[in-house]
Amino acid sequence: MKGGTLWRRIVLGVMGLYLFVPLLGVAEFSLRMRRGVYSFDAFAAVFADGRFRETFLYSSALAVVTVVIGMVLIVPAAYAVRLYAPRLRAMVEFVTLLPLVVPAIVIVFGYMRLFGSQSWLPLTDTEIGSDALLAFGYVILALPYLYRSVDAGLTSMDVRNLTEAAESLGARPWTIMLRVVLPNIRTALLSGAFLTAAIVLGEFTFASLLNRPGFGPYMQLLGANRAYEPAALSLVAFALTWGLMVLIGAFSGRRTGA
Protein backbone atom coordinates (compact mmCIF):
# COMPACT_ATOMS: atom_id res chain seq x y z
CA MET A 1 0.00 0.00 0.00
CA LYS A 2 3.00 2.32 0.47
CA GLY A 3 3.52 2.58 -3.29
CA GLY A 4 0.73 5.13 -3.45
CA THR A 5 2.60 8.02 -1.87
CA LEU A 6 3.86 9.64 -5.09
CA TRP A 7 0.42 10.56 -6.46
CA ARG A 8 -0.56 11.82 -3.01
CA ARG A 9 2.43 14.15 -2.98
CA ILE A 10 1.68 15.39 -6.48
CA VAL A 11 -1.97 16.12 -5.63
CA LEU A 12 -1.09 17.94 -2.42
CA GLY A 13 1.75 19.77 -4.16
CA VAL A 14 -0.51 21.05 -6.94
CA MET A 15 -3.10 22.18 -4.38
CA GLY A 16 -0.43 23.90 -2.32
CA LEU A 17 0.93 25.67 -5.39
CA TYR A 18 -2.52 26.82 -6.52
CA LEU A 19 -3.31 28.18 -3.05
CA PHE A 20 0.13 29.72 -2.51
CA VAL A 21 0.86 31.44 -5.85
CA PRO A 22 -1.96 34.04 -5.62
CA LEU A 23 -0.68 34.98 -2.15
CA LEU A 24 2.82 35.34 -3.52
CA GLY A 25 1.43 37.37 -6.42
CA VAL A 26 -0.49 39.74 -4.19
CA ALA A 27 2.44 40.05 -1.77
CA GLU A 28 4.81 40.95 -4.59
CA PHE A 29 2.28 43.38 -6.05
CA SER A 30 1.78 45.09 -2.70
CA LEU A 31 5.52 45.89 -2.56
CA ARG A 32 5.63 47.53 -6.02
CA MET A 33 4.20 50.94 -5.09
CA ARG A 34 7.52 52.80 -5.18
CA ARG A 35 8.89 52.72 -8.73
CA GLY A 36 11.91 50.45 -9.25
CA VAL A 37 12.31 49.13 -5.69
CA TYR A 38 10.28 47.04 -3.32
CA SER A 39 8.83 49.00 -0.42
CA PHE A 40 6.10 48.81 2.19
CA ASP A 41 4.61 52.10 0.96
CA ALA A 42 1.28 50.50 0.09
CA PHE A 43 0.93 49.13 3.64
CA ALA A 44 1.90 52.52 5.09
CA ALA A 45 -0.70 54.20 2.89
CA VAL A 46 -3.40 51.73 3.96
CA PHE A 47 -2.67 52.00 7.67
CA ALA A 48 -2.47 55.80 7.46
CA ASP A 49 -5.90 55.98 5.83
CA GLY A 50 -8.48 57.13 8.37
CA ARG A 51 -11.25 55.29 6.54
CA PHE A 52 -9.35 52.02 6.90
CA ARG A 53 -9.43 52.38 10.67
CA GLU A 54 -13.02 53.65 10.76
CA THR A 55 -14.47 50.91 8.55
CA PHE A 56 -12.41 48.21 10.22
CA LEU A 57 -13.54 49.31 13.67
CA TYR A 58 -17.12 49.57 12.45
CA SER A 59 -17.07 46.00 11.10
CA SER A 60 -15.29 44.69 14.21
CA ALA A 61 -17.92 46.29 16.44
CA LEU A 62 -20.64 44.76 14.26
CA ALA A 63 -18.97 41.36 14.53
CA VAL A 64 -19.10 41.59 18.33
CA VAL A 65 -22.73 42.72 18.33
CA THR A 66 -23.61 39.95 15.87
CA VAL A 67 -22.00 37.28 18.02
CA VAL A 68 -23.71 38.55 21.19
CA ILE A 69 -27.19 38.76 19.61
CA GLY A 70 -26.66 35.41 17.93
CA MET A 71 -25.65 33.66 21.14
CA VAL A 72 -28.45 35.23 23.20
CA LEU A 73 -30.98 33.92 20.68
CA ILE A 74 -29.43 30.59 19.75
CA VAL A 75 -28.14 29.13 23.03
CA PRO A 76 -31.53 29.15 24.85
CA ALA A 77 -33.28 27.91 21.71
CA ALA A 78 -30.89 25.00 21.12
CA TYR A 79 -30.97 24.16 24.84
CA ALA A 80 -34.78 24.22 25.07
CA VAL A 81 -35.21 22.18 21.91
CA ARG A 82 -32.80 19.55 23.17
CA LEU A 83 -34.28 19.30 26.65
CA TYR A 84 -37.97 20.09 26.40
CA ALA A 85 -39.07 20.00 22.77
CA PRO A 86 -37.18 17.44 20.67
CA ARG A 87 -40.14 17.45 18.28
CA LEU A 88 -39.22 21.00 17.23
CA ARG A 89 -35.67 19.96 16.42
CA ALA A 90 -36.14 19.19 12.72
CA MET A 91 -37.96 22.49 12.16
CA VAL A 92 -35.40 24.60 14.03
CA GLU A 93 -32.58 22.91 12.12
CA PHE A 94 -34.36 23.56 8.85
CA VAL A 95 -34.65 27.26 9.68
CA THR A 96 -30.97 27.47 10.64
CA LEU A 97 -30.00 25.95 7.28
CA LEU A 98 -32.18 28.32 5.24
CA PRO A 99 -29.49 31.03 4.97
CA LEU A 100 -27.48 28.54 2.90
CA VAL A 101 -30.42 28.21 0.51
CA VAL A 102 -31.46 31.85 0.23
CA PRO A 103 -28.53 33.89 -1.15
CA ALA A 104 -27.46 36.87 0.96
CA ILE A 105 -28.36 39.31 -1.80
CA VAL A 106 -31.95 38.01 -1.78
CA ILE A 107 -32.23 38.39 2.00
CA VAL A 108 -30.97 41.97 1.97
CA PHE A 109 -33.28 42.77 -0.96
CA GLY A 110 -36.12 41.45 1.20
CA TYR A 111 -35.02 43.76 4.03
CA MET A 112 -35.17 46.75 1.71
CA ARG A 113 -38.74 45.89 0.79
CA LEU A 114 -39.95 44.96 4.30
CA PHE A 115 -38.01 47.62 6.26
CA GLY A 116 -37.67 50.33 3.60
CA SER A 117 -38.86 53.94 3.87
CA GLN A 118 -42.46 53.17 2.90
CA SER A 119 -42.85 50.09 5.07
CA TRP A 120 -44.53 49.46 8.43
CA LEU A 121 -41.14 49.52 10.21
CA PRO A 122 -38.82 51.87 8.27
CA LEU A 123 -35.54 50.75 9.84
CA THR A 124 -33.48 51.90 6.85
CA ASP A 125 -34.53 55.53 7.39
CA THR A 126 -32.25 56.06 10.37
CA GLU A 127 -28.54 55.34 10.83
CA ILE A 128 -29.08 53.35 13.99
CA GLY A 129 -31.93 51.45 12.37
CA SER A 130 -29.71 50.50 9.43
CA ASP A 131 -26.91 49.46 11.79
CA ALA A 132 -29.34 47.26 13.69
CA LEU A 133 -30.70 45.78 10.47
CA LEU A 134 -27.15 45.01 9.31
CA ALA A 135 -26.36 43.28 12.60
CA PHE A 136 -29.61 41.27 12.39
CA GLY A 137 -28.75 40.30 8.83
CA TYR A 138 -25.31 39.12 9.93
CA VAL A 139 -26.91 37.02 12.68
CA ILE A 140 -28.96 35.37 9.93
CA LEU A 141 -25.85 34.85 7.74
CA ALA A 142 -23.98 33.29 10.67
CA LEU A 143 -26.97 31.23 11.80
CA PRO A 144 -25.99 27.92 10.16
CA TYR A 145 -22.49 28.05 11.67
CA LEU A 146 -23.45 29.45 15.08
CA TYR A 147 -26.29 26.98 15.59
CA ARG A 148 -24.17 24.02 14.60
CA SER A 149 -21.30 24.95 16.92
CA VAL A 150 -23.67 25.60 19.85
CA ASP A 151 -25.47 22.33 19.18
CA ALA A 152 -22.15 20.45 18.99
CA GLY A 153 -21.19 22.04 22.31
CA LEU A 154 -24.45 20.88 23.89
CA THR A 155 -23.90 17.37 22.52
CA SER A 156 -20.50 17.14 24.18
CA MET A 157 -21.92 17.99 27.62
CA ASP A 158 -24.52 15.90 29.44
CA VAL A 159 -27.29 18.51 29.26
CA ARG A 160 -30.08 16.51 30.87
CA ASN A 161 -28.16 15.16 33.85
CA LEU A 162 -26.42 18.45 34.58
CA THR A 163 -29.73 20.31 34.37
CA GLU A 164 -31.45 17.84 36.70
CA ALA A 165 -28.55 17.99 39.13
CA ALA A 166 -28.68 21.78 39.17
CA GLU A 167 -32.47 21.75 39.58
CA SER A 168 -32.30 19.33 42.51
CA LEU A 169 -29.88 21.77 44.14
CA GLY A 170 -32.50 24.47 43.71
CA ALA A 171 -31.12 26.38 40.72
CA ARG A 172 -33.49 28.54 38.66
CA PRO A 173 -33.51 28.21 34.83
CA TRP A 174 -31.65 31.53 34.56
CA THR A 175 -28.91 30.29 36.91
CA ILE A 176 -28.65 27.00 35.04
CA MET A 177 -28.17 28.82 31.75
CA LEU A 178 -25.49 31.18 33.08
CA ARG A 179 -23.61 28.91 35.48
CA VAL A 180 -24.04 25.42 34.06
CA VAL A 181 -24.70 25.57 30.32
CA LEU A 182 -22.55 28.51 29.23
CA PRO A 183 -19.32 27.44 31.02
CA ASN A 184 -19.69 23.96 29.53
CA ILE A 185 -20.03 25.12 25.95
CA ARG A 186 -17.59 28.03 26.06
CA THR A 187 -15.09 26.49 23.63
CA ALA A 188 -17.91 25.85 21.16
CA LEU A 189 -19.09 29.44 21.66
CA LEU A 190 -15.60 30.76 21.01
CA SER A 191 -15.10 28.86 17.78
CA GLY A 192 -18.57 29.94 16.62
CA ALA A 193 -17.67 33.52 17.50
CA PHE A 194 -14.40 33.47 15.53
CA LEU A 195 -16.08 31.92 12.50
CA THR A 196 -18.77 34.60 12.67
CA ALA A 197 -16.07 37.27 12.85
CA ALA A 198 -14.41 35.79 9.75
CA ILE A 199 -17.71 36.01 7.87
CA VAL A 200 -18.73 39.47 9.10
CA LEU A 201 -15.44 41.42 8.92
CA GLY A 202 -15.08 41.53 5.15
CA GLU A 203 -18.75 41.09 4.23
CA PHE A 204 -19.68 43.16 1.19
CA THR A 205 -23.22 42.57 -0.09
CA PHE A 206 -25.26 43.44 3.03
CA ALA A 207 -23.11 46.39 4.07
CA SER A 208 -22.98 47.83 0.57
CA LEU A 209 -26.70 47.58 -0.19
CA LEU A 210 -27.69 48.94 3.24
CA ASN A 211 -25.21 51.80 2.66
CA ARG A 212 -23.21 51.08 5.80
CA PRO A 213 -19.51 52.05 6.11
CA GLY A 214 -18.26 48.46 6.49
CA PHE A 215 -14.80 47.09 5.80
CA GLY A 216 -16.00 45.09 2.77
CA PRO A 217 -17.40 48.08 0.84
CA TYR A 218 -14.28 50.06 1.76
CA MET A 219 -12.04 47.39 0.26
CA GLN A 220 -14.18 47.28 -2.88
CA LEU A 221 -14.05 51.06 -3.25
CA LEU A 222 -10.28 51.11 -2.78
CA GLY A 223 -9.95 48.35 -5.36
CA ALA A 224 -11.87 50.38 -7.91
CA ASN A 225 -9.70 53.48 -7.39
CA ARG A 226 -6.18 52.42 -6.44
CA ALA A 227 -3.57 50.00 -7.76
CA TYR A 228 -1.27 48.86 -4.94
CA GLU A 229 -3.17 49.55 -1.72
CA PRO A 230 -5.79 46.85 -2.49
CA ALA A 231 -3.00 44.27 -2.70
CA ALA A 232 -1.75 45.28 0.74
CA LEU A 233 -5.31 45.19 2.04
CA SER A 234 -5.81 41.72 0.57
CA LEU A 235 -2.81 40.44 2.52
CA VAL A 236 -4.10 42.06 5.71
CA ALA A 237 -7.48 40.36 5.17
CA PHE A 238 -5.79 37.03 4.55
CA ALA A 239 -3.71 37.32 7.71
CA LEU A 240 -6.87 38.16 9.62
CA THR A 241 -8.75 35.12 8.26
CA TRP A 242 -5.74 32.96 9.02
CA GLY A 243 -5.55 34.25 12.59
CA LEU A 244 -9.23 33.57 13.22
CA MET A 245 -9.00 30.04 11.81
CA VAL A 246 -5.92 29.25 13.87
CA LEU A 247 -7.80 30.44 16.97
CA ILE A 248 -10.72 28.14 16.10
CA GLY A 249 -8.32 25.24 15.61
CA ALA A 250 -6.60 25.97 18.92
CA PHE A 251 -9.86 26.01 20.88
CA SER A 252 -11.53 23.03 19.22
CA GLY A 253 -8.26 21.09 19.54
CA ARG A 254 -8.28 21.68 23.27
CA ARG A 255 -11.83 20.37 23.50
CA THR A 256 -11.12 17.09 21.74
CA GLY A 257 -7.86 16.72 23.66
CA ALA A 258 -9.64 16.91 27.01
Place this chain on the structure above:
Amino acid sequence: MLVSRAGVLTAMGVGPFALFALLFLLLPTSNLLIGAFQDGDGTPTWANIAGLLTPSVIAAFRVSIIVSAVSAVLGAAAGLAVALALRGDAIPQVIRQAVLTVSGVASNFAGVPLAFAFLATLGRTGLVTVILKSWFGVDLYASGFNLLSIVGLVFTYLYFQMPLMVLVIMPAVEGVKRDWAEAAAMLGASPAQFMLRIVAPVLAPSVIGAALLLFANAFGAVATAYALTGSSVNLVTILLFAQIRGDVLHDPNLGYALALGMVVVTGLCNVAYLRLRAFSDRRLR
Protein backbone atom coordinates in the same frame (compact mmCIF):
# COMPACT_ATOMS: atom_id res chain seq x y z
CA MET B 1 -47.91 20.68 36.00
CA LEU B 2 -44.64 19.31 34.69
CA VAL B 3 -45.88 19.47 31.11
CA SER B 4 -46.87 23.09 31.38
CA ARG B 5 -43.53 23.97 32.96
CA ALA B 6 -41.72 22.37 30.02
CA GLY B 7 -44.04 24.27 27.74
CA VAL B 8 -43.18 27.57 29.42
CA LEU B 9 -39.44 26.87 29.27
CA THR B 10 -39.69 25.88 25.60
CA ALA B 11 -41.54 29.08 24.80
CA MET B 12 -38.96 31.12 26.72
CA GLY B 13 -36.06 29.43 24.94
CA VAL B 14 -37.37 29.02 21.42
CA GLY B 15 -39.78 31.98 21.35
CA PRO B 16 -37.29 34.84 20.86
CA PHE B 17 -35.34 32.82 18.31
CA ALA B 18 -38.50 31.96 16.37
CA LEU B 19 -39.66 35.59 16.40
CA PHE B 20 -36.25 36.76 15.18
CA ALA B 21 -36.10 34.17 12.39
CA LEU B 22 -39.63 35.12 11.37
CA LEU B 23 -38.89 38.85 11.25
CA PHE B 24 -35.45 38.80 9.66
CA LEU B 25 -35.38 35.66 7.55
CA LEU B 26 -38.80 34.17 6.76
CA LEU B 27 -40.93 37.30 6.33
CA PRO B 28 -38.45 39.38 4.26
CA THR B 29 -37.80 36.45 1.92
CA SER B 30 -41.40 35.33 1.51
CA ASN B 31 -42.57 38.92 1.14
CA LEU B 32 -40.03 39.37 -1.64
CA LEU B 33 -41.05 36.16 -3.35
CA ILE B 34 -44.72 37.19 -3.18
CA GLY B 35 -43.67 40.50 -4.73
CA ALA B 36 -42.52 38.53 -7.74
CA PHE B 37 -46.19 37.80 -8.48
CA GLN B 38 -47.42 41.40 -8.00
CA ASP B 39 -47.19 44.58 -10.00
CA GLY B 40 -46.26 48.00 -8.57
CA ASP B 41 -49.70 48.44 -6.98
CA GLY B 42 -49.82 44.98 -5.43
CA THR B 43 -52.21 43.47 -7.97
CA PRO B 44 -51.44 39.81 -8.78
CA THR B 45 -49.73 39.30 -12.13
CA TRP B 46 -47.53 36.88 -14.05
CA ALA B 47 -45.81 39.72 -15.89
CA ASN B 48 -42.65 39.63 -13.75
CA ILE B 49 -42.18 35.92 -14.25
CA ALA B 50 -42.71 36.45 -17.96
CA GLY B 51 -40.17 39.29 -17.71
CA LEU B 52 -37.55 36.72 -16.69
CA LEU B 53 -37.72 35.37 -20.21
CA THR B 54 -36.04 38.42 -21.74
CA PRO B 55 -32.68 37.72 -23.45
CA SER B 56 -30.56 39.66 -20.92
CA VAL B 57 -32.05 37.84 -17.90
CA ILE B 58 -31.79 34.43 -19.57
CA ALA B 59 -28.18 35.21 -20.49
CA ALA B 60 -27.43 36.15 -16.88
CA PHE B 61 -28.89 32.92 -15.54
CA ARG B 62 -26.97 31.00 -18.20
CA VAL B 63 -23.62 32.57 -17.29
CA SER B 64 -24.27 32.15 -13.56
CA ILE B 65 -25.18 28.50 -14.00
CA ILE B 66 -22.14 27.85 -16.21
CA VAL B 67 -19.69 29.53 -13.80
CA SER B 68 -21.25 27.80 -10.77
CA ALA B 69 -21.49 24.38 -12.40
CA VAL B 70 -17.97 24.36 -13.83
CA SER B 71 -16.40 25.67 -10.62
CA ALA B 72 -18.46 23.13 -8.62
CA VAL B 73 -17.44 20.16 -10.78
CA LEU B 74 -13.75 21.13 -10.95
CA GLY B 75 -13.69 22.11 -7.27
CA ALA B 76 -15.35 18.84 -6.30
CA ALA B 77 -12.94 16.77 -8.39
CA ALA B 78 -9.85 18.55 -7.07
CA GLY B 79 -11.11 18.57 -3.48
CA LEU B 80 -11.94 14.88 -3.66
CA ALA B 81 -8.45 14.12 -4.99
CA VAL B 82 -6.93 16.01 -2.05
CA ALA B 83 -9.19 14.25 0.47
CA LEU B 84 -8.27 10.86 -1.03
CA ALA B 85 -4.59 11.81 -0.90
CA LEU B 86 -4.97 12.52 2.82
CA ARG B 87 -6.78 9.23 3.46
CA GLY B 88 -5.11 6.64 5.68
CA ASP B 89 -1.68 7.23 7.16
CA ALA B 90 0.52 7.56 4.06
CA ILE B 91 0.75 11.30 4.71
CA PRO B 92 2.31 12.53 7.99
CA GLN B 93 -0.16 13.81 10.56
CA VAL B 94 1.46 17.27 10.60
CA ILE B 95 0.96 17.80 6.87
CA ARG B 96 -2.56 16.46 7.06
CA GLN B 97 -3.45 18.93 9.83
CA ALA B 98 -1.79 21.74 7.88
CA VAL B 99 -3.82 20.94 4.75
CA LEU B 100 -7.06 20.98 6.76
CA THR B 101 -6.19 24.30 8.42
CA VAL B 102 -5.24 25.84 5.07
CA SER B 103 -8.54 24.57 3.66
CA GLY B 104 -10.41 26.29 6.49
CA VAL B 105 -8.62 29.55 5.78
CA ALA B 106 -8.91 29.42 1.97
CA SER B 107 -12.60 28.45 1.97
CA ASN B 108 -13.26 31.59 4.04
CA PHE B 109 -10.92 33.79 1.99
CA ALA B 110 -13.58 34.76 -0.53
CA GLY B 111 -14.95 38.07 -1.64
CA VAL B 112 -13.14 41.32 -2.31
CA PRO B 113 -9.62 40.41 -1.05
CA LEU B 114 -9.64 37.19 -3.10
CA ALA B 115 -10.39 39.20 -6.24
CA PHE B 116 -7.41 41.47 -5.44
CA ALA B 117 -5.12 38.47 -5.03
CA PHE B 118 -6.04 37.08 -8.45
CA LEU B 119 -5.77 40.48 -10.12
CA ALA B 120 -2.25 40.82 -8.68
CA THR B 121 -1.36 37.33 -9.91
CA LEU B 122 -3.11 36.82 -13.25
CA GLY B 123 -4.12 40.36 -14.19
CA ARG B 124 -2.38 42.11 -17.08
CA THR B 125 0.56 43.15 -14.89
CA GLY B 126 0.19 40.30 -12.40
CA LEU B 127 3.14 38.28 -11.16
CA VAL B 128 2.42 35.07 -13.07
CA THR B 129 1.49 36.96 -16.25
CA VAL B 130 4.77 38.90 -16.13
CA ILE B 131 6.93 35.87 -15.26
CA LEU B 132 5.40 33.75 -18.03
CA LYS B 133 6.06 36.53 -20.51
CA SER B 134 9.60 37.53 -19.55
CA TRP B 135 11.00 34.10 -18.59
CA PHE B 136 9.17 31.75 -20.91
CA GLY B 137 7.96 34.07 -23.68
CA VAL B 138 4.36 33.01 -23.10
CA ASP B 139 1.96 35.93 -23.51
CA LEU B 140 -1.19 34.86 -21.63
CA TYR B 141 -3.34 37.76 -22.73
CA ALA B 142 -2.22 37.54 -26.38
CA SER B 143 -3.22 33.89 -26.35
CA GLY B 144 -6.78 34.86 -25.49
CA PHE B 145 -6.76 34.50 -21.70
CA ASN B 146 -8.58 37.15 -19.73
CA LEU B 147 -9.02 37.12 -15.95
CA LEU B 148 -12.15 39.24 -16.32
CA SER B 149 -14.05 36.50 -18.09
CA ILE B 150 -15.99 33.34 -17.33
CA VAL B 151 -12.77 31.29 -17.38
CA GLY B 152 -11.03 33.76 -15.07
CA LEU B 153 -14.01 33.76 -12.72
CA VAL B 154 -14.07 29.97 -12.54
CA PHE B 155 -10.35 29.87 -11.87
CA THR B 156 -10.80 32.39 -9.04
CA TYR B 157 -13.86 30.67 -7.54
CA LEU B 158 -11.85 27.43 -7.33
CA TYR B 159 -9.78 29.11 -4.63
CA PHE B 160 -12.63 28.73 -2.16
CA GLN B 161 -14.53 25.88 -3.85
CA MET B 162 -11.75 23.28 -3.74
CA PRO B 163 -10.86 23.79 -0.03
CA LEU B 164 -14.56 23.79 0.86
CA MET B 165 -14.87 20.43 -0.92
CA VAL B 166 -11.93 19.06 1.09
CA LEU B 167 -13.66 20.04 4.35
CA VAL B 168 -17.11 18.77 3.33
CA ILE B 169 -15.99 15.44 1.82
CA MET B 170 -13.29 14.50 4.35
CA PRO B 171 -15.70 12.80 6.82
CA ALA B 172 -17.13 10.61 4.03
CA VAL B 173 -13.64 9.71 2.78
CA GLU B 174 -12.64 8.85 6.34
CA GLY B 175 -15.71 6.57 6.42
CA VAL B 176 -14.00 4.28 3.91
CA LYS B 177 -12.62 1.77 6.39
CA ARG B 178 -9.18 0.22 6.19
CA ASP B 179 -10.65 -3.29 6.65
CA TRP B 180 -12.55 -2.85 3.39
CA ALA B 181 -9.27 -2.41 1.53
CA GLU B 182 -7.82 -5.43 3.31
CA ALA B 183 -10.92 -7.52 2.64
CA ALA B 184 -10.88 -6.54 -1.03
CA ALA B 185 -7.15 -7.28 -1.31
CA MET B 186 -7.65 -10.66 0.34
CA LEU B 187 -10.29 -11.50 -2.27
CA GLY B 188 -7.76 -10.61 -4.96
CA ALA B 189 -8.83 -7.07 -5.90
CA SER B 190 -6.18 -4.73 -7.29
CA PRO B 191 -5.98 -1.21 -5.78
CA ALA B 192 -7.59 0.11 -8.97
CA GLN B 193 -10.44 -2.36 -8.65
CA PHE B 194 -10.87 -1.43 -4.99
CA MET B 195 -11.12 2.25 -5.93
CA LEU B 196 -13.50 1.66 -8.81
CA ARG B 197 -15.77 -1.03 -7.40
CA ILE B 198 -15.85 -0.16 -3.67
CA VAL B 199 -14.74 3.41 -2.97
CA ALA B 200 -16.42 5.06 -5.96
CA PRO B 201 -19.94 3.69 -5.38
CA VAL B 202 -19.74 4.32 -1.63
CA LEU B 203 -18.60 7.93 -2.04
CA ALA B 204 -20.73 8.82 -5.08
CA PRO B 205 -23.78 10.21 -3.21
CA SER B 206 -21.59 12.30 -0.87
CA VAL B 207 -19.52 13.62 -3.76
CA ILE B 208 -22.54 14.58 -5.87
CA GLY B 209 -24.20 16.14 -2.82
CA ALA B 210 -21.11 18.16 -1.98
CA ALA B 211 -20.83 19.32 -5.60
CA LEU B 212 -24.42 20.62 -5.35
CA LEU B 213 -23.50 22.52 -2.20
CA LEU B 214 -20.53 24.03 -4.04
CA PHE B 215 -22.83 25.00 -6.89
CA ALA B 216 -25.19 26.88 -4.57
CA ASN B 217 -22.19 28.47 -2.88
CA ALA B 218 -20.91 29.89 -6.17
CA PHE B 219 -24.37 30.78 -7.47
CA GLY B 220 -25.08 33.19 -4.60
CA ALA B 221 -21.63 34.80 -4.56
CA VAL B 222 -21.54 38.54 -5.25
CA ALA B 223 -18.43 40.20 -3.86
CA THR B 224 -15.72 38.17 -5.62
CA ALA B 225 -17.26 38.64 -9.04
CA TYR B 226 -18.14 42.30 -8.46
CA ALA B 227 -14.65 43.23 -7.24
CA LEU B 228 -12.97 41.18 -9.97
CA THR B 229 -14.97 42.03 -13.06
CA GLY B 230 -17.20 44.98 -12.12
CA SER B 231 -20.14 44.28 -14.38
CA SER B 232 -18.21 42.93 -17.38
CA VAL B 233 -19.36 39.37 -16.67
CA ASN B 234 -23.14 39.24 -16.68
CA LEU B 235 -24.04 37.11 -13.62
CA VAL B 236 -27.52 36.98 -12.04
CA THR B 237 -26.17 38.25 -8.73
CA ILE B 238 -24.41 41.16 -10.44
CA LEU B 239 -27.57 41.98 -12.40
CA LEU B 240 -29.65 41.87 -9.22
CA PHE B 241 -27.05 43.97 -7.39
CA ALA B 242 -27.16 46.60 -10.14
CA GLN B 243 -30.97 46.47 -10.13
CA ILE B 244 -31.14 47.09 -6.36
CA ARG B 245 -28.53 49.84 -6.55
CA GLY B 246 -29.83 51.74 -9.53
CA ASP B 247 -33.01 50.11 -10.83
CA VAL B 248 -31.27 48.85 -13.96
CA LEU B 249 -34.29 46.86 -15.08
CA HIS B 250 -36.55 49.88 -14.45
CA ASP B 251 -38.95 47.66 -12.57
CA PRO B 252 -38.46 46.61 -8.94
CA ASN B 253 -40.97 43.79 -9.28
CA LEU B 254 -38.87 42.23 -12.02
CA GLY B 255 -36.05 42.30 -9.44
CA TYR B 256 -38.27 40.25 -7.12
CA ALA B 257 -38.79 37.73 -9.91
CA LEU B 258 -35.01 37.57 -10.37
CA ALA B 259 -34.64 36.84 -6.66
CA LEU B 260 -37.32 34.16 -6.92
CA GLY B 261 -35.45 32.54 -9.79
CA MET B 262 -32.27 32.45 -7.72
CA VAL B 263 -34.02 30.90 -4.72
CA VAL B 264 -35.57 28.25 -6.95
CA VAL B 265 -32.14 27.29 -8.34
CA THR B 266 -30.33 27.19 -4.97
CA GLY B 267 -33.35 25.58 -3.31
CA LEU B 268 -33.38 22.67 -5.77
CA CYS B 269 -29.64 22.21 -5.22
CA ASN B 270 -29.97 22.10 -1.46
CA VAL B 271 -32.92 19.73 -1.46
CA ALA B 272 -30.94 17.36 -3.65
CA TYR B 273 -27.90 17.80 -1.39
CA LEU B 274 -29.84 16.97 1.79
CA ARG B 275 -31.46 13.93 0.14
CA LEU B 276 -28.10 12.58 -1.01
CA ARG B 277 -26.51 13.24 2.35
CA ALA B 278 -29.21 11.46 4.28
CA PHE B 279 -28.84 8.55 1.84
CA SER B 280 -25.07 8.28 2.21
CA ASP B 281 -25.18 8.80 6.01
CA ARG B 282 -27.52 5.83 6.26
CA ARG B 283 -25.23 3.69 4.15
CA LEU B 284 -21.99 4.64 5.90
CA ARG B 285 -23.40 4.06 9.36
